[in-house]
Amino acid sequence: MFKFINRLRSVFKTTNASYSLGGQLHIPAVDIMVGGRKKTCEVTMRIISEEPLQFEVESIIPPLSDNGSPSSTAAAQPRTASFICNVCGKKNKDVALETVRDREAPSCSSCGSSLRMRSLIHALSQALFDKDLSLPDFPEDKGICGIGMSDWNGYAIPLAEKLGYTNTFYHTEPHLDIMNITHDQEGKFDFIISSDVFEHILPPVSIAFENTFKLLKPGGAFILTVPFTQVGQTVEHFPNLHDYRIEDKKKWFPCLVNTTETGDKEQFKDLIFHGGDGFTLEMRMFSEQGLMDELTAAGFTEIHVQQENHPESSIIWPITWAVPIIAKRPC
Numbered sequence: 001m002f003k004f005i006n007r008l009r010s011v012f013k014t015t016n017a018s019y020s021l022g023g024q025l026h027i028p029a030v031d032i033m034v035g036g037r038k039k040t041c042e043v044t045m046r047i048i049s050e051e052p053l054q055f056e057v058e059s060i061i062p063p064l065s066d067n068g069s070p071s072s073t074a075a076a077q078p079r080t081a082s083f084i085c086n087v088c089g090k091k092n093k094d095v096a097l098e099t100v101r102d103r104e105a106p107s108c109s110s111c112g113s114s115l116r117m118r119s120l121i122h123a124l125s126q127a128l129f130d131k132d133l134s135l136p137d138f139p140e141d142k143g144i145c146g147i148g149m150s151d152w153n154g155y156a157i158p159l160a161e162k163l164g165y166t167n168t169f170y171h172t173e174p175h176l177d178i179m180n181i182t183h184d185q186e187g188k189f190d191f192i193i194s195s196d197v198f199e200h201i202l203p204p205v206s207i208a209f210e211n212t213f214k215l216l217k218p219g220g221a222f223i224l225t226v227p228f229t230q231v232g233q234t235v236e237h238f239p240n241l242h243d244y245r246i247e248d249k250k251k252w253f254p255c256l257v258n259t260t261e262t263g264d265k266e267q268f269k270d271l272i273f274h275g276g277d278g279f280t281l282e283m284r285m286f287s288e289q290g291l292m293d294e295l296t297a298a299g300f301t302e303i304h305v306q307q308e309n310h311p312e313s314s315i316i317w318p319i320t321w322a323v324p325i326i327a328k329r330p331c
């Protein structure tokens with residue numbers, strides 16, 4: 001495989017390569033010469049080190065054997081997956097593997113859950129019950145109190161039927177502003193879910209980690225998903241955000257104009273917006289180390305980055321980053 005990496009390194013600069021979430025490098029067409037044979041492949045790699053620059057190959061389509069010929073074992077691998085969705089409990093048969101392994105694509109034909117949603121419910125089940133239960137098999141116990149932050153209704157509604165769970169929102173009731181919690185909210189919850197929210201919170205994001213910790217009961221669990229990279233430190237896109245507005249004079253090219261606390265003017269282009277309701281400007285790209293530092297500084301322990309696969313619930317991560325993280329408030 002390293003022979004491929006060396007060859008890819010030398011050619012990717014001249015191809016139509018693109019970076020995506022988590023430092024992934026996608027090359028739609030690259031000629032690979034192995035054993036004197038040329039084969040045009042679609043290659044996805046991820047950066048494992050920035051200095052020196054090193055890549056790890058995620059996938060080569062069509063797959064190759066070590067001698068460059070079509071791989072009989074790889075070719076024989078199934079391109080579909082059958083699974084029981086752990087969000088709705090329904091069976092799914094022969095779903096395209098590339099859809100199942102996509103973090104965001106709805107891949108359950110019954111509830112539309114994505115890999116992220118199934119992984120999140122798996123993480124919650126592990127944190128609360130120390131086993132892998134489908135959401136329909138969660139015990140009914142309104143004494144287990146939890147909140148979500150703009151959670152997806154596909155699991156928020158059944159979760160509220162099972163447990164003492166409330167979905168909260170920044171823009172509407174039931175309202176929660178994680179940057180401004182009240183004293184009477186502290187120490188109330190057995191679990192808190194936050195799925196792809198913290199990358200949008202205004203800086204300094206440390207306050208959100210500290211407040212999440214305060215909201216939990218001792219022994220309570222924080223189930224967190226955010227996009228994150230495995231290398232380097234968290235990158236704050238607008239570290240001095242203070243008095244700002246987003247201008248969009250030229251449609252499709254919004255610009256963030258900021259006046260810092262000390263009166264300096266800043267302008268940012270190439271803003272990244274995520275889908276969803278409300279304010280979805282990406283404020284930062286977390287790194288795994290950055291997340292560990294934030295969680296530890298806030299007081300969390302037993303921090304677990306959930307990289308394990310559970311094919312029976314179709315939790316098959318093609319990547320080891322941007323996966324759910326479980327963190328506990330110590331007892």
Ligand SMILES: [Zn+2]
Pocket residue numbers: 085086087088089090108109110111112113
């Ligand atoms: Zn489902």
